């Protein structure tokens with residue numbers, strides 16, 4: 400896609416991308432112009448507009464999301480549930496995301512409080528399985544492995560890697576399709592939308608727990624030429 404850009408725009412994007420990645424989580428001190436340049440790229444706005452946004456006001460910085468840019472470089476919340484932990488599937492699940500090309504930017508083992516689990520699944524309150532779901536997530540028989548993964552379109556792609564909620568409906572090759580058989584023990588959670596990712600990352604992690612870092616070989620993973 401780069402080949403169609405004016406040279407100056409290409410250069411602006413190259414300058415902006417690393418800074419934007421650095422600027423995901425905190426960044427009151429980061430450059431507003433660089434971040435907003437990436438927002439423009441994510442929205443498919445190129446060329447002169449990439450340069451023009453340098454003059455956008457500083458309040459744009461405050462609107463930056465912990466889940467990144469929708470459809471662009473996003474972040475998603477992924478959790479290995481207690482059954483996945485008990486069944487020694489943490490490494491396998493991490494491997495699926497890592498080898499796909501996504502970047503792990505936060506991870507911790509945690510036994511969630513009832514309040515946290517209920518907040519996380521608040522849209523399911525009233526469903527017959529809600530209490531059992533919360534009990535299973537909070538039992539402490541094994542921790543939840545909470546993670547944030549970052550990369551292009553990672554929210555939607557993460558759901559594809561995970562597979563259908565009911566493992567019996569999940570395609571072979573997906574995580575649930577390969578490793579489980581019961582909807583009540585489906586080993587993994589993944590954010591299902593940009594809004595969910597924002598909510599869930601904010602619920603499970605503090606800003607300082609999400610680490611900004613760069614792939615040494617980013618060009619080999621992310622380039623579109």
Ligand SMILES: Nc1ncnc2c1ncn2[C@@H]1O[C@H](COP(=O)(O)OP(=O)(O)OP(=O)(O)O)[C@@H](O)[C@H]1O
Pocket residue numbers: 523528532563564582583584585587588589590591
């Ligand atoms: N019929 C059911 N019986 C038991 N548990 C269920 C049932 N339906 C859903 N669950 C549990 O509730 C979780 C949340 O359900 P939801 O419909 O949000 O699916 P999901 O988005 O694929 O799952 P998750 O949010 O865990 O990624 C499921 O992953 C599963 O653990």
